[in-house]
Amino acid sequence: MTKRKRETASTAALLSALAAGAAVLALPLLVTPGHAADPIKIGAIAEVQAVVGSSIPQAAQLAADEINAAGGVDGRKIEIITYDNHSSAAESVRAFQRAVTQDHVNAVIASYVSEVVLALEPWSGRLKTVLVTPGAASDVITQNIGKDYDHLKYTFHGYLTSTSLARLVCAAAKDLLVDGLHMKTAVITSEDAAWTTPLDASYEKCLPEIGIKVLDHIRFSPDTTDFTPIFNKIEGLKPDVMITGVSHVGVQPTVQWKQQEVPIPMFGVASQATNSSFWADTNGATEGVLYQGVSGPDVAVTPKTLPFVNAFKAKFGNFPSYAGYTSYDEVYYIAEAIKRAGGSTDSDKLVEALEKTDYVGTIGRVQFTGKDSPTPHALKIGAGAITGLMLQWQDGKQINLWPADAANGKVKFPKFIKVGANP
Amino acid sequence: MMQFWQILIDGFAISSLYALGATGFALIFGVSGVLNLSHGALMVAAVVAAWAAGSDLHVGPWTGAAIGVGVGFIATVLTYFAIVRPLQETRKIREEEKEIFILTATLLWGIMIQELIASLYTNNAKTVEPIVAGVVWIAGVRTPANEIFTAVVCWLAIGLLWLLVNRTRAGKALLAASMNPRGVTLLGIELSHVYIAVWAIYGVLVGTAGVLLGMFLGVSSYSVGPLTASAFSIVVLGGLGSVSGALIAAYVVGYLETVTAYLISPAYRTIPALLLLVAVMYVRPRGLLGRR
Numbered sequence: 118m119t120k121r122k123r124e125t126a127s128t129a130a131l132l133s134a135l136a137a138g139a140a141v142l143a144l145p146l147l148v149t150p151g152h153a154a155d156p157i158k159i160g161a162i163a164e165v166q167a168v169v170g171s172s173i174p175q176a177a178q179l180a181a182d183e184i185n186a187a188g189g190v191d192g193r194k195i196e197i198i199t200y201d202n203h204s205s206a207a208e209s210v211r212a213f214q215r216a217v218t219q220d221h222v223n224a225v226i227a228s229y230v231s232e233v234v235l236a237l238e239p240w241s242g243r244l245k246t247v248l249v250t251p252g253a254a255s256d257v258i259t260q261n262i263g264k265d266y267d268h269l270k271y272t273f274h275g276y277l278t279s280t281s282l283a284r285l286v287c288a289a290a291k292d293l294l295v296d297g298l299h300m301k302t303a304v305i306t307s308e309d310a311a312w313t314t315p316l317d318a319s320y321e322k323c324l325p326e327i328g329i330k331v332l333d334h335i336r337f338s339p340d341t342t343d344f345t346p347i348f349n350k351i352e353g354l355k356p357d358v359m360i361t362g363v364s365h366v367g368v369q370p371t372v373q374w375k376q377q378e379v380p381i382p383m384f385g386v387a388s389q390a391t392n393s394s395f396w397a398d399t400n401g402a403t404e405g406v407l408y409q410g411v412s413g414p415d416v417a418v419t420p421k422t423l424p425f426v427n428a429f430k431a432k433f434g435n436f437p438s439y440a441g442y443t444s445y446d447e448v449y450y451i452a453e454a455i456k457r458a459g460g461s462t463d464s465d466k467l468v469e470a471l472e473k474t475d476y477v478g479t480i481g482r483v484q485f486t487g488k489d490s491p492t493p494h495a496l497k498i499g500a501g502a503i504t505g506l507m508l509q510w511q512d513g514k515q516i517n518l519w520p521a522d523a524a525n526g527k528v529k530f531p532k533f534i535k536v537g538a539n540p
Numbered sequence: 541m542m543q544f545w546q547i548l549i550d551g552f553a554i555s556s557l558y559a560l561g562a563t564g565f566a567l568i569f570g571v572s573g574v575l576n577l578s579h580g581a582l583m584v585a586a587v588v589a590a591w592a593a594g595s596d597l598h599v600g601p602w603t604g605a606a607i608g609v610g611v612g613f614i615a616t617v618l619t620y621f622a623i624v625r626p627l628q629e630t631r632k633i634r635e636e637e638k639e640i641f642i643l644t645a646t647l648l649w650g651i652m653i654q655e656l657i658a659s660l661y662t663n664n665a666k667t668v669e670p671i672v673a674g675v676v677w678i679a680g681v682r683t684p685a686n687e688i689f690t691a692v693v694c695w696l697a698i699g700l701l702w703l704l705v706n707r708t709r710a711g712k713a714l715l716a717a718s719m720n721p722r723g724v725t726l727l728g729i730e731l732s733h734v735y736i737a738v739w740a741i742y743g744v745l746v747g748t749a750g751v752l753l754g755m756f757l758g759v760s761s762y763s764v765g766p767l768t769a770s771a772f773s774i775v776v777l778g779g780l781g782s783v784s785g786a787l788i789a790a791y792v793v794g795y796l797e798t799v800t801a802y803l804i805s806p807a808y809r810t811i812p813a814l815l816l817l818v819a820v821m822y823v824r825p826r827g828l829l830g831r832r
Contacts, residue, residue: 166658166761204663309807338807340766342757345550346801349543368665369758376684378675389664397595400669 156196157455157462159448160216162209162227162237163440165201168392169229169364172441173251174199175433177226179425180448190452191460197448198222206236213237217244223462224249224451229276229364229388229440231255231312242268245464247471249273249447252388252440254364256280256315259492266488270468273485273494275447276440277411277505279312281498282386283319286360286409289507289519290384291327293407293528298536300357305334306347306383307362316362316386324360332356339365344373352379357536361385361408368398375402378533384507385409393436396513403510405531407518410506411480412442415525416517418506422479446478545679547795547802553687555794556694557752561767562774562786563698564745570718570781571738574624574642578650579746580767581657582619586612586750587759588657591666601669605751608668612747613740615653620739623649650764658761668754690752697748698787701741705783714738718781773817779830788828792816 161177164170174197181195189195198220200212209228216222225241228234229252238261241248248271250258256278262269277285294300305320307313317334324331332354337347347370351359359381363370367389374383383406389395390408414436417423425445429437437445454470455462472494476483481503486495496503507519509528516526530536561583568574576582590608593599599607623645627633633641670686677683705711717724717734725731753759759767774793778785793813801809820827 164663166663168662168664171662341806341809342759342763343550343554343801343806343809345546346798346806349546349802366665368667368760372667372758376670376673376686378682378684392664398591398664398666400591400594400667402667 156194157190157452158196158198158220158222159451160198160200160213160220160222160225160227161444162200162202162212162216162225162233164204164228164230164233165199167204167229168394168398169252169388169438169440170204172429172438173226173229173444176251176425176429176437176441176445177448179429179432180445183428184448184452190455193460195448195452202228202233204230204233206230206233209233210236210240213240213246213248214244217246222246223455224467226251226275226444226447226451229253229438231258231310234258234272235261235311238262238269238272241271245271247271247273247451247464247467249275249451249471251443251447252276252438254279254282254312254316256492256495257311259486259495262493263491266493270488270493271464273471274496275443275483276496277498277503278492278495279314279316280319281496282409282505283316284323285498285505286320286385286507287323287327289409289505290324290329290358290360292521293507293519294358294384295328297528298357300329300536302330302332302356303358303360304332304351304354304356305362306351306359306385307336308339308364308366309336310339310365312364313362320360320362320385329358329360341366342369344370345377348374348377348379351381356381359383359385361387364388367395371395371399371406372402375399375404375531375533380533380535382530382534382536383407388439390510391439391508391515393515396510401513404512405510405529405534407507407509407528410508410515410517411439411503413506413508413515413517415515416506416508416523418480418523419477419482421477425479442479446476446480446483449478450474450476450483542680543802545681547798549678549681549683549687550802551795551798553691553756554798555791556691557749557756558770558774558794559787559790560694560697560745560752561749562771562778562790563701563783564742564749565771566775566778566781566783566786567701567738567745568742569775570783571714572624572717572735573639575639575646575772576619576624576742577643577647577768577772578619578623578653579771580764580769581650581653582612582615582743582746583750583753583767584657584759584761584764585615585653586747587668587754588661588666590668590751590754592661594669601671604669605671605755608751608754609744609747612750613743616743616746617739619646619649620736624739625735650768654761654764661761663761665758665760666754667758668751670755686755690756693748693752697745701745701783704741710737773814777817777820777827779827782827782829785827785829 161174163173178197181197185194202209224247226249231253234250234253259274361383387408391410395403458466458470484497506517508515508517518524586608589611590604593607594604627642672685672689674685675682676685713729774789775786778789796813797809800812
């Protein structure tokens with residue numbers, strides 16, 4: 118091959134045509150046009166191509182449509198502007214800059230990936246723009262706010278922190294596994310990601326408190342394709358249960374668990390299992406998988422839950438992901454906060470108003486921890502706030518098992534699971 | 541001892557799959573000199589098609605698998621006619637520059653397929669419903685029956701390919717084309733027919749390997765790059781263009797990965813194989829059985 122390059126017009130044209138083709142496919146930026154005189158603009162930066170992320174802009178749009186149909190916020194319409202971040206932190210930062218400086222949004226709802234939100238958090242401070250995440254979990258997000266409140270107060274954690282998730286999983290495990298099935302041992306099994314570091318630390322603390330001995334703690338790369346060696350190792354430890362922390366992976370470990378008939382139940386946080394499409398994605402291998410959730414398709418957590426689920430299904434043809442519920446609520450309580458701030462969209466006033474949020478949404482009662490907390494702007498959990506659920510895939514349906522007053526079924530495992538086989 | 545059998549069985553299944561995937565890739569390079577960087581995308585397309593047929597059209601696992609192989613085949617043949625052939629035949633690009641153009645074009649084509657799949661079916665992982673379910677016990681190891689099925693189908697496909705190349709007239713023409721394209725033309729064999737035949741064979745291999753991978757481990761649109769890279773490194777390790785070299789390399793890589801995953805950590809799975817590749821490049825740049 119010659120080293121000398123002689124670019125003819127046609128070769129350049131060919132390359133640019135290919136590049137343009139790739140660019141067209143790679144950048145489906147959806148910009149919703151708006152014509153209202155002085156609309157409130159909310160940016161939605163999300164992983165549009167991922168099942169969890171795709172619900173974020175859709176649910177936000179649904180909330181905006183409902184608010185607008187009811188007359189808007191004191192007559193002003195809400196406009197949602199969607200940015201696809203291709204699951205990339207770098208693209209999210211560019212989208213955030215563009216949303217603030219060019220599109221002049223008043224607030225941003227962004228992402229279910231902790232790495233993305235942690236990258237956006239300092240930008241929310243620099244550009245003094247409210248950022249609410251409907252799905253990231255890392256505790257570091259609110260810990261950062263605690264360390265540098267004046268600069269980072271514009272960020273709100275609109276979903277449960279990893280520590281909260283772990284505490285809710287342990288509370289459910291106490292009732293369902295310890296009291297219900299007399300389980301005594303567990304192996305913590307989680308993907309290596311920002312959100313699972315605090316999750317695993319909390320698991321290690323709260324599992325012994327409810328009487329479950331942690332035999333080992335296995336973290337695996339989210340790039341893992343073959344889970345056989347991992348399941349093999351876990352089986353060798355003979356635990357009663359695997360306590361999970363998975364979000365980036367989901368389909369592959371579930372399908373291989375079923376295919377290899379690993380006789381140990383899975384219980385914990387499995388974000389992809391919250392999607393209604395998970396049954397089809399795993400060809401039914403998810404039968405018997407137990408997962409923490411803030412909502413379920415047939416669970417009326419609050420009077421707002423089922424009307425939202427039905428409206429979403431009617432409009433988009435599928436059920437919302439967990440980040441859809443929170444994204445929908447976020448548009449509502451941002452709108453309320455603007456109203457409380459006397460219609461002002463000034464970011465500092467909006468932060469003050471958002472801190473006073475007391476809103477019953479689709480997943481429970483939303484209140485944020487105060488500025489004096491070590492982790493400001495985290496959702497409050499527990500009785501009277503958000504309690505969460507523990508669901509199980511049974512025969513193609515997501516059945517809620519916990520807490521007892523919201524349960525619509527009982528624990529049931531596929532045949533290959535041996536409960537109580539490891540004394 | 542138990543772990544020895546576990547590694548032996550698991551490694552065999554994964555290596556067989558690598559072998560099937562890399563065979564087609566090696567064949568295409570050997571015969572037509574094309575390094576097809578859309579290889580991974582074609583495999584993922586086959587998986588997603590088989591999955592979609594099962595979950596959207598509710599067809600059985602055999603039909604689903606057949607649809608997957610069919611889509612893999614069509615996508616591969618389309619790659620040849622829409623991307624590779626026009627570049628091979630154009631007079632606007634100088635001969636010695638064509639290789640790099642084809643390399644770039646197939647890479648971009650792969651990205652387009654990847655993005656198309658992600659926007660239609662999301663970038664979440666998909667798996668194909670296995671044709672054989674359940675587990676069997678081999679030497680005390682609980683082995684999914686699907687793993688045995690995978691290995692058997694891979695070797696059937698590779699065996700058929702061997703028969704085709706070595707025992708039929710068309711196959712011999714194909715072999716001859718890989719050795720001396722000009723000589724084949726002088727014998728009155730239309731080179732472009734040979735190319736079409738070899739891309740068609742490649743299409744079936746890609747579709748089959750993809751569907752089996754979908755049943756065994758599952759893939760997402762993110763798998764496009766790693767799958768191409770894995771086929772590429774196996775083929776380079778075995779010797780560019782040598783199908784038997786690729787087969788040996790597939791087993792070397794497959795077992796090296798499995799041993800690493802079991803004895804060291806699943807997180808370091810791919811690293812020793814890549815180090816081996818670098819070492820081979822230093823000591824024996826033409827690969828294990830390479831001709832050039």
